[in-house]
Every structure is written in structure tokens, then in C-alpha cells.
Amino acid sequence: MGSGPPVIEPSYTVATVTDKISSVVLTRRTPVGWIIGFSVALLLTMTFLTAVLTLFAAGIGIWGVNVPVAWGFAIINFVWWIGIGHAGTLISAILLLMQQKWRQSINRFAEAMTLFAVLCAAVFPLLHLGRPKFFYWLFPYPSLHGVPPQFRSPLVWDVFAVATYFTVSLLFWYVGLLPDLATFRDCAKRKLAKIVYGVLAMGWRGSAIHWHRYDTAYLLLAGLATPLVVSVHTVVSFDFATSILPGWHTTLFPPYFVAGAIYSGFAMVLVLAIPLRAAYGLEGLITPRHLDNMAKIMLATGLIVDYGYVMEAFFAWYSGNEAERFMMINRMIGPYAPAFWATIACNGLAILALWFPRVRRNVPALFGIALLVLVGMWLERFFIVLTSLHRDFLPSSWGMYYPTIWDWATFAGTIGLFFTLLFLFIRFLPLISMFEVRALVEPKT
Amino acid sequence: MAQIFHPAANPFARFSIFGAVFLAIGALWLTGAITRSAWFTRSNVARDQPVPFTHELHSGKLGLDCRYCHTSVEESPFAGLPPTQTCMNCHTQIWADAPMLEPVRQSWQTGRPIAWTRVYDLADFCAFDHSIHLRKGIGCSTCHGSVDRMPLMWQTVSLFMEWCLDCHRQPERFIRPREAVFRMDDEPPLDQPRIGRELVERYHVRPSTDCTTCHR
Numbered sequence: 001m002g003s004g005p006p007v008i009e010p011s012y013t014v015a016t017v018t019d020k021i022s023s024v025v026l027t028r029r030t031p032v033g034w035i036i037g038f039s040v041a042l043l044l045t046m047t048f049l050t051a052v053l054t055l056f057a058a059g060i061g062i063w064g065v066n067v068p069v070a071w072g073f074a075i076i077n078f079v080w081w082i083g084i085g086h087a088g089t090l091i092s093a094i095l096l097l098m099q100q101k102w103r104q105s106i107n108r109f110a111e112a113m114t115l116f117a118v119l120c121a122a123v124f125p126l127l128h129l130g131r132p133k134f135f136y137w138l139f140p141y142p143s144l145h146g147v148p149p150q151f152r153s154p155l156v157w158d159v160f161a162v163a164t165y166f167t168v169s170l171l172f173w174y175v176g177l178l179p180d181l182a183t184f185r186d187c188a189k190r191k192l193a194k195i196v197y198g199v200l201a202m203g204w205r206g207s208a209i210h211w212h213r214y215d216t217a218y219l220l221l222a223g224l225a226t227p228l229v230v231s232v233h234t235v236v237s238f239d240f241a242t243s244i245l246p247g248w249h250t251t252l253f254p255p256y257f258v259a260g261a262i263y264s265g266f267a268m269v270l271v272l273a274i275p276l277r278a279a280y281g282l283e284g285l286i287t288p289r290h291l292d293n294m295a296k297i298m299l300a301t302g303l304i305v306d307y308g309y310v311m312e313a314f315f316a317w318y319s320g321n322e323a324e325r326f327m328m329i330n331r332m333i334g335p336y337a338p339a340f341w342a343t344i345a346c347n348g349l350a351i352l353a354l355w356f357p358r359v360r361r362n363v364p365a366l367f368g369i370a371l372l373v374l375v376g377m378w379l380e381r382f383f384i385v386l387t388s389l390h391r392d393f394l395p396s397s398w399g400m401y402y403p404t405i406w407d408w409a410t411f412a413g414t415i416g417l418f419f420t421l422l423f424l425f426i427r428f429l430p431l432i433s434m435f436e437v438r439a440l441v442e443p444k445t
Numbered sequence: 446m447a448q449i450f451h452p453a454a455n456p457f458a459r460f461s462i463f464g465a466v467f468l469a470i471g472a473l474w475l476t477g478a479i480t481r482s483a484w485f486t487r488s489n490v491a492r493d494q495p496v497p498f499t500h501e502l503h504s505g506k507l508g509l510d511c512r513y514c515h516t517s518v519e520e521s522p523f524a525g526l527p528p529t530q531t532c533m534n535c536h537t538q539i540w541a542d543a544p545m546l547e548p549v550r551q552s553w554q555t556g557r558p559i560a561w562t563r564v565y566d567l568a569d570f571c572a573f574d575h576s577i578h579l580r581k582g583i584g585c586s587t588c589h590g591s592v593d594r595m596p597l598m599w600q601t602v603s604l605f606m607e608w609c610l611d612c613h614r615q616p617e618r619f620i621r622p623r624e625a626v627f628r629m630d631d632e633p634p635l636d637q638p639r640i641g642r643e644l645v646e647r648y649h650v651r652p653s654t655d656c657t658t659c660h661r
Contacts, residue, residue, distance in 0.1 A: 142477060145610075202461075
């Protein structure tokens with residue numbers, strides 16, 4: 001990814017970059033597409049609120065979960081959403097430390113995506129608690145019970161992993177926004193906008209000392225965020241791996257989950273970036289080179305995930321363990337087999353097309369593959385959660401899980417919440433980092 | 446358009462960063478302080494009763510034994526509330542016509558018990574047993590305070606789980622000799638650390654802090 005075509009269109013100058021990006025928020029009229037998209041997303045968010053309020057009123061029985069499948073959609077969606085967040089952190093932290101300049105056109109909205117995805121993810125374990133109003137019992141605070149949280153429980157590890165992840169991501173995103181917020185403050189025409197952006201910019205003037213401190217802070221935060229790319233989904237995979245269920249109790253899970261997270265995250269970045277650049281005419285800033293690079297990362301991480309599938313099957317056989325072998329056979333030909341084979345089709349076959357440069361340059365094809373990857377990764381979590389739970393060691397305790405309308409409403413609702421937040425972000429904040437892209441402009445001679 | 450914020454406004458931005466941290470910590474501390482306060486737990490608030498029965502007189506000045514009324518305290522989980530007959534043992538003779546005692550006479554005639562207001566109202570999901578606590582050397586006044594100085598009853602402790610665990614984790618701080626459990630002093634003696642450890646040894650006190658000890 002070193003040499004090659006320039007990162008952004010060479011015709012851009014320092015001034016046109018700023019104009020192009022800030023006009024989306026400050027001068028251009030809100031596009032009709034935005035209004036329609038936002039309305040649909042908001043409607044779904046209302047569905048989410050309805051589903052959550054019904055859950056609070058009626059209890060967790062409105063979901064399809066029950067013994068033996070006590071983990072249903074809630075955990076599937078949690079893992080799916082939190083995985084999606086990982087691309088943002090990878091782009092902002094690891095690619096920054098590796099000095100990959102192309103990240104600078106996509107890091108801002110990828111980070112926003114991370115934040116919103118983590119929010120959507122965090123909702124699910126809390127709702128799944130059964131008594132969501134006591135969620136704060138999971139935090140170690142001087143409680144009236146006199147009992148600390150159970151630190152041997154992966155649920156508590158999740159709280160720490162996700163809370164840390166959200167905090168660091170938020171700080172990283174906000175610190176990165178500061179110079180651009182100051183630009184907005186200076187460019188805004190209306191008084192209210194000037195005040196709001198002024199307050200948010202926290203007195204940024206762009207002096208040499210500001211930039212000096214900014215660089216240090218940003219690097220430090222990148223250093224803090226880097227281990228999170230690996231650690232958060234590792235901890236999430238421990239939710240499964242520390243149990244003794246066939247199909248879950250495996251050392252393969254942490255790397256397999258981390259790769260899957262980055263894989264689905266880049267798919268989401270592509271799904272967001274492709275319509276965004278078309279809608280706002282940003283093809284010169286998010287160029288084919290960006291799409292190509294992201295497709296390559298998706299291919300690489302996707303192949304690691306495929307290796308995971310192969311190894312799961314291999315070790316189920318190689319272990320000689322009857323329960324493990326049965327789990328694998330049940331996964332392939334049992335009642336949830338369609339989810340398994342659909343996953344293989346999406347994650348195993350569809351992405352192989354990304355080997356061809358022609359496909360990576362074909363924007364609609366790339367969009368389609370990215371969507372398939374998102375579906376595939378959701379289905380992967382679906383079969384991992386269900387096949388191990390619904391038929392374990394004792395045939396007498398076998399059962400089936402069927403999601404209810406409320407399961408679907410909650411899931412669709414979080415997608416609505418995600419896009420609502422994203423639409424608001426696009427409308428009110430710079431969706432591409434202006435000052436970082438200005439640094440990419442080729443000096444004119 | 447000119448800048449709205451003067452550079453002199455910058456300290457506010459800086460302050461807000463640190464301020465937010467202190468504000469969050471302060472709010473948490475305040476919540477904790479309020480929930481633990483007597484105002485919230487309603488401990489130290491005397492509860493109204495249908496008959497203004499006074500422990501100060503009966504237990505303190507007249508010296509009635511706790512068990513004269515709370516008969517089952519040594520054998521059962523529940524200390525026991527006296528039947529109206531117990532009151533009438535004396536009050537057919539003393540204060541027999543006192544208007545204050547009208548509800549007692551009423552109850553005696555109709556056979557309907559007096560509806561006392563519970564002062565120590567433990568949550569229904571907690572199993573508490575009076576008898577085992579007495580047998581292991583935990584005195585009445587450790588939890589109920591010096592009732593011999595209470596005209597009307599009030600709660601002297603928070604009844605929060607942290608309060609239960611306080612003692613279950615360090616029983617030596619509160620334990621006393623079995624023969625002293627009905628004594629009405631709520632301050633442990635000065636040599637409590639030494640006696641405490643000795644008594645814990647002698648009575649084989651190993652209070653469990655498992656969930657299922659109390660939440661069955």
C-alpha cells in the first residue's frame with residue numbers, strides 16, 4: 001500500500017478540501033436523501049424504544065430465549081455490533097502508528113461508526129440481564145450490598161472491556177475533531193453555529209504549541225487504543241471460550257473473533273463510505289485506492305476467519321471427543337445448518353472475488369460483497385451461539401430457539417439507532433478529517 | 446463575523462475537562478451519602494404505633510426480660526410478638542382504665558390482635574434467624590440498639606446488606622458472651638478485640654457470606 005496512485009485527487013488544493021468537506025454541514029442545503037434516510041432511521045429507533053419499553057414492562061419472556069438456549073439474539077447482536085466497531089479503531093490507531101496516510105480520508109467517520117456500534121452493542125447485554133435497572137451492579141463501586149462484582153465472570157470482563165473501549169474511542173474521536181471544530185467555528189455564518197462549535201472547539205487556535213501538544217496527545221491515545229483492537233474482542237470471545245460447551249471451549253476463539261471483528265468492521269466502513277462519497281461528491285477524497293485497500297484488508301481478515309472455520313471442523317474431528325464431533329455434524333446438517341452454509345457462502349466464497357483487482361475497482365460489486373460480509377458475520381455468530389447451546393451433552397435437555405417479533409424489533413431497532421446517530425453526525429460534524437486531508441494535498445509547483 | 450469567544454474564555458474550557466471528572470465523582474459520592482443517610486433509610490425515626498408502647502419503661506425502668514414478651518427468640522427465626530394476653534397479665538390490674546390502653550382492651554375483648562407497625566422490616570428475600578444469632582453470642586442491642594432508652598421504637602441501623610456483611614465478615618468485633626446477649630449496652634467493651642477472638646473460637650463462629658446463606 002506504499003506507492004501507487006495518489007491518495008486523493010491531485011486537483012484538490014488546501015482551500016478546496018476545506019470547502020468541500022465543510023460545505024456538507026455549513027452551506028449546502030440538507031439533501032432530500034438525508035431527510036428520507038434520517039426519517040427511516042428514526043422510525044426504526046422508535047421501534048427500538050417500543051421494543052425496549054415492552055421488555056422493561058413485560059420482562060425478558062417476550063424474547064425467544066429459554067432453557068436450553070438462554071443466549072439468543074441479544075448475544076448474537078452484541079458480538080456483531082461490537083465487532084463492527086473494530087475497524088474504526090484499527091483505522092485510527094494502528095494505521096496511524098504505521099503511518100498509512102490513506103487512513104486520513106476515512107478515519108473520522110470510521111471512528112464515529114465505532115462509537116455508535118459500541119453503543120448499539122452495549123445495549124444488548126444490559127437488556128439481557130433480566131433486571132436491566134440494576135445494570136450498575138456490574139461496576140465495582142462502594143455498593144450498599146458490600147459485595148464487589150464477581151470478577152470470575154466474563155460478564156464483568158465485558159463491562160470493563162466495553163467501557164474502556166467506548167471511553168478511549170470517544171476521547172480519540174473528540175480530540176481528533178478539535179481542529180476541525182475550530183475551522184467550523186471560524187467558517188460558520190450563523191451565530192448559534194458559531195457558539196456551539198466554539199464551545200466544542202475548546203479554544204483551539206491552531207498555534208504551534210497547540211499542534212505540538214495535539215500531536216503528542218493523539219499519538220498517546222493511539223497507543224492506548226492499539227491494544228484495544230485486539231483485547232476487546234478477545235474478552236468477548238472469552239464469554240464463550242471460558243465455558244465448557246462443545247464448540248465454544250476452544251483456544252481458537254480469541255484470534256478467530258478478532259479477525260472476524262476487523263473483517264465485519266471494514267465491511268461496514270465500505271457500506272457507509274460508498275453511498276456517502278456518491279451522495280456528497282467525495283469521490284476525489286475517498287478514492288478507488290481507499291476502496292481497494294479496504295477490500296484487501298477485508299480479504300486478508302476474511303481468510304483468517306475462513307481458516308477459523310476449517311480449524312473448528314478439523315479439531316472437532318481431531319479431538320476424538322464425541323460431543324465436539326456431534327456439535328460439528330449438527331452444525332452442518334442439523335436444524336440450523338442453513339445459517340452455517342449461508343455463512344460459508346458469504347464469508348468463504350463471496351469474498352474470494354476480492355482477489356481480482358477488477359472486482360476491487362468495481363464499486364457496486366464491492367458494496368454488494370461488503371453487505372454479504374455483514375450478513376455472513378451475523379449468521380456466523382448466530383450458528384456459534386445456537387448450535388452449541390441447543391444440543392449439548394444431554395439429549396434430554398435439547399431444545400430449539402426461535403426468535404420472536406420482539407427479538408427482530410430490537411435488532412432492527414439498533415440498526416435504526418446506529419443510522420440515526422450516523423445521519424446526525426454527517427449533518428452536524430465534519431465527516432472527513434479536514435486538517436488531515438489538507439496534509440495530503442500535493443504541493444503545487 | 447468576528448470571534449465570539451475571547452481567548453480569556455479558554456480557562457473555562459480547561460476547567461470543564463477537570464470539572465467534569467470532579468463533577469462525576471462528586472455526584473457518585475453524593476448519591477452514596479444520601480442513600481446511606483438516616484433520612485433515606487428512615488433509621489433514627491421513631492415509628493408510630495397503635496398503642497404507644499414504651500420499651501424505655503417496660504424494659505428499662507421495670508426491668509422486664511426481653512423474653513417475657515418475645516418468647517420465641519431463642520428457639521425460632523422469629524423473635525415473636527406477644528399476644529394481647531401478655532399485656533393484660535398486668536394491665537387488668539395496673540392502668541386498667543387508662544384511655545391510652547383502649548386498643549389493647551379492645552383487642553382483648555374481640556380477640557383481634559393489635560396491628561403493630563414493623564420497625565425492623567427486612568426484605569422478603571432475606572432469611573434471618575434470631576435463634577442462631579443469640580446462640581452464637583450476638584446480643585439484642587447489637588442490632589436493635591438500647592431499647593431500654595427508647596420511648597417508641599426506631600431502627601438504629603441501615604439494614605443494608607453491607608451492614609449484615611460487616612458483622613458476618615468480622616464477628617469478633619460484635620460477639621459477646623452468651624450470658625450477656627440480653628444486656629442492653631450497645632457499645633462493645635474496651636477489650637473486645639481480645640474477648641472477641643476468644644469467643645469466636647469458643648462458639649465456633651464461622652459466619653458464611655455465601656449468597657445462599659440468607660437468600661434461599
